[in-house]
Amino acid sequence: MNILAIETSCDETSTAVVSNGINVKSVVVSSQVNLHAKFFGVVPELASRAHIDNINIVLEQSLEEANINFNNFNDQIDAIAYTVGPGLIGALLVGEMVAKSLSYAYKKPLIPINHLEGHIYSTVLTNHLLTPPFLSLVISGGHTSIILIRKLGIYELIGETRDDAVGEAFDKVAKMLGLTYPGGPIIDLMAKTGNPAAIHFPRPYLKGSFDFSFSGIKTAVLNYIKKYPIKSDKTLNDICASFNQAIVDTLCFKTFQVAEKFNIKQIVLGGGVSANSLVRQSFIALGKKHNIKVFIPSFDYCTDNAAIIACAAYIKQQISGMKYTLDQCQSKANLKLINWI
Numbered sequence: 645m646n647i648l649a650i651e652t653s654c655d656e657t658s659t660a661v662v663s664n665g666i667n668v669k670s671v672v673v674s675s676q677v678n679l680h681a682k683f684f685g686v687v688p689e690l691a692s693r694a695h696i697d698n699i700n701i702v703l704e705q706s707l708e709e710a711n712i713n714f715n716n717f718n719d720q721i722d723a724i725a726y727t728v729g730p731g732l733i734g735a736l737l738v739g740e741m742v743a744k745s746l747s748y749a750y751k752k753p754l755i756p757i758n759h760l761e762g763h764i765y766s767t768v769l770t771n772h773l774l775t776p777p778f779l780s781l782v783i784s785g786g787h788t789s790i791i792l793i794r795k796l797g798i799y800e801l802i803g804e805t806r807d808d809a810v811g812e813a814f815d816k817v818a819k820m821l822g823l824t825y826p827g828g829p830i831i832d833l834m835a836k837t838g839n840p841a842a843i844h845f846p847r848p849y850l851k852g853s854f855d856f857s858f859s860g861i862k863t864a865v866l867n868y869i870k871k872y873p874i875k876s877d878k879t880l881n882d883i884c885a886s887f888n889q890a891i892v893d894t895l896c897f898k899t900f901q902v903a904e905k906f907n908i909k910q911i912v913l914g915g916g917v918s919a920n921s922l923v924r925q926s927f928i929a930l931g932k933k934h935n936i937k938v939f940i941p942s943f944d945y946c947t948d949n950a951a952i953i954a955c956a957a958y959i960k961q962q963i964s965g966m967k968y969t970l971d972q973c974q975s976k977a978n979l980k981l982i983n984w985i
């Protein structure tokens with residue numbers, strides 16, 4: 645089964661053709677990162693306009709790479725999936741309109757997908773097998789959530805951030821340090837040559853709760869650089885390494901604590917921050933220590949792209965079929981995870 649998927653929830657315009665949820669025939673991503681870099685965050689109106697400018701080019705390229713054209717489209721594509729939320733409403737609507745137009749023109753079923761489901765199941769593209777029960781840790785620019793999945797498509801939210809998302813904390817700290825946007829990749833890189841024990845930033849473990857909070861670590865970095873202005877590259881690398889370590893310690897502590905409490909033997913990472921080197925190393929090492937299998941998507945599938953949406957759509961249609969109500973197909977900026985059955 646070939647699914648054409650469209651992702652436009654934030655600042656990446658992406659389309660993909662994926663066969664049976666795992667075989668990526670094409671995935672094209674047009675990032676708007678340069679457009680938003682000077683604002684250190686995504687400007688919604690600019691994002692929507694850029695999606696409109698880019699979507700047809702991206703779509704044509706991904707169809708061409710999958711050897712599909714508008715003559716054989718009918719035979720080659722079985723369904724159209726798209727991100728229906730959460731995200732920027734103007735950006736989501738661009739993807740929705742393209743998906744609905746193709747669905748109408750070619751009489752193909754539509755599969756609306758929650759963007760978080762893309763991150764939750766993204767590891768299937770890399771590891772292929774994903775059998776519940778498992779814990780999903782979604783760590784991205786807008787989310788930090790631990791979700792318990794005992795059956796595919798049935799979600800139990802165990803913990804989430806009370807303030808900044810973890811990716812957002814990386815981006816804001818990078819801005820404070822005078823680094824580039826997005827902050828995660830550059831902090832990750834600079835941390836590699838710094839000393840993670842140089843500065844002790846707090847680990848917000850929030851006793852008695854599985855929630856996260858990253859605003860305290862962020863403020864601690866701000867207070868530190870006010871007190872000790874950065875005078876050398878070494879200090880900058882040490883701050884990055886110490887901040888990175890505080891974040892990763894917190895993510896690991898909370899996730900493995902939840903795994904132990906619910907006696908879950910599989911942890912699945914997803915979202916942009918799962919590209920972080922220390923996140924990857926630490927989760928794998930702790931998984932070995934606690935005898936828990938850790939699944940991490942390959943780098944290309946950590947940040948936003950349409951292949952992860954196609955993958956989630958394939959799994960979803962196997963469980964809930966191809967018929968969705970008008971309301972389910974309408975973009976929603978604050979869409980929550982909704983159980984499939």
Ligand SMILES: Nc1ncnc2c1ncn2[C@@H]1O[C@H](COP(=O)(O)OP(=O)(O)OP(=O)(O)O)[C@@H](O)[C@H]1O
Binds near residue numbers: 915921947
């Ligand atoms: N190597 C890295 N280390 C830490 N953070 C990273 C790394 N690479 C990317 N990030 C962070 O990942 C985030 C982007 O991830 P992603 O594309 O999944 O988020 P999003 O789509 O904006 O948010 P959401 O999925 O919640 O809607 C950014 O905040 C970026 O700084």
Ligand SMILES: [Mg+2]
Binds near residue numbers: 759915916947
């Ligand atoms: Mg995302």
